[in-house]
Amino acid sequence: MGRVKRDAEGAVPPVPTMADVARAAQVSVMTVSRVLRGAMYVDEGTGEKVKAAAAKLGYVPNRLAGSLSSRSTAIVAAIVPTIANSLFADTVQGLSDELGRRGIQLMLGCSAYDPELENSLISTTVSWRPAGIVAVPVRENRAELALLPARGVPVIEVWDIDSKPVDACVGYSNFQAAYAMTRHLHEQGYRRIAFVRSSRTGDIRTANRSRGYATAVEEFELAPGLHFEIDYPLATSGGVIAMRWLLERKLGLDAVFFSNDIVAIGALYECRRRRIAVPRNLAIAGFGDFDEASVCVPALTTVRVPRYEIGRRAAEMLVARLDGKSTRSRRVDLGFELVRRESA
Structure with missing residues (x-):
């Protein structure tokens, strides 16, 4: 813990004020206020003089106090x-x-x-x-x-x-992004495409991705009933959990579209562990284009967002x-x- 600075007589010196800075710099309090707020149209020499005085005195602006008047x-x-x-x-x-x-x-x-x-x-x-x-x-x-x-x-x-x-x-548009990915999987010849999301989030963005996926499934007459909310964390371990859950149910899937890249990468790990060839036996897609998506094996098909x-x-x-x-x-x-x- 740092020590409190004291003067020669052992007393704690008063906290410097804006008025102290103004006296030291030989300017008005208003000028000090404008300089420290970064206001334009302040003479450069005056600005430097104010900043030097503030630094020498150890003056720290009270932003919250200033907000009481500016709201x-x-x-x-x-x-x-x-x-x-x-x-x-x-x-x-x-x-x-x-x-x-x-x-x-x-x-x-x-x-x-x-x-x-x-x-x-x-x-x-x-x-x-x-x-x-x-x-x-x-x-x-x-x-x-x-x-x-x-x-x-x-x-x-x-x-x-x-x-x-x-x-x-x-x-x-999360809706359009998920629709575009599902359409891409359809164009690659996949018909039993699952969409997988975590039941732990339930946020607006994932809900809109779900709607985009469902719209594409209906439009392209893909296998219905393959939208799943599974209890898993948003981590690579979550992808392992989700992939095990899907494989245990023997759903005959040929593609899985995960709502998050990190989870999709975890699913890839589980497929490698089980010697399931991706994409020959099962295609996997993600969302987000995380850094790991381009370097994992195989590299992950995904949606990149800015x-x-x-x-x-x-x-x-x-x-x-x-x-x-x-x-x-x-x-x-x-x-x-x-x-x-x-x-x-």
Whole structure:
């Protein structure tokens, strides 16, 4: 633990204030405030003088106190289901990079795919008066988020554009992506195609992928009744569990479309362990195009989504809203790409 600094007589010196910085730099308190907020049109020499005085005095701006008058902080909150894999971590990085360039800090919360925890995070986050919120919502019913725009807190939902946004959204169509993958498997000659998702999530994005898959099954007259929700974690071990569950039931499948790459890669491991040739005896496809998807054996056929760009564009949209600029669309579609590899 660090020691508290004391003066020569052993007393703790007072915490320096903005007024102290102003006196040291021989400028007004307003000038100090503008320099430390990063405001434009401040003389460069004056700015350097203020920063030097603040550093010498050890002055740290009280952002929260400043927000009491401005009604918001220079903080944007992001709420995501998890950062345990690169899916949402890349989006958070894109957000952080773009906001950081503009002097805005990012506050992060993870909902663990739990709607109640998500609502709690939203309530707690709003108490910190963020400038805006970027969210990967869990459920279709987003009542807590829907209240925020009317309170002056812009909300950018990311990773899905199929559902109507409460304010604005950036992402791609999970419905169309799953439809495109199922159509691809059909075009490769597969007819008994299972769609597998974890029963532990139940989020909007996976639900829309399920709808896309079901639409393709009906349109191309594929074998029905092969949509499964299985209890497994979103990890490679989950893919092992799911593949064992499917094989034990002897369903006569010729392809399996997993809603997540990490799980699909675990399924590939289980197929290799059982000496099931992929794709000759069973095709496997995933979703997300994780780094491991291109290097596993066989390389995984999947859906690539612009994870980093989703975060970056969400930050751009949010900053534009904060600057009072109108955005052309409340729904930004960044698209997806079908990546055809060896596994299907």
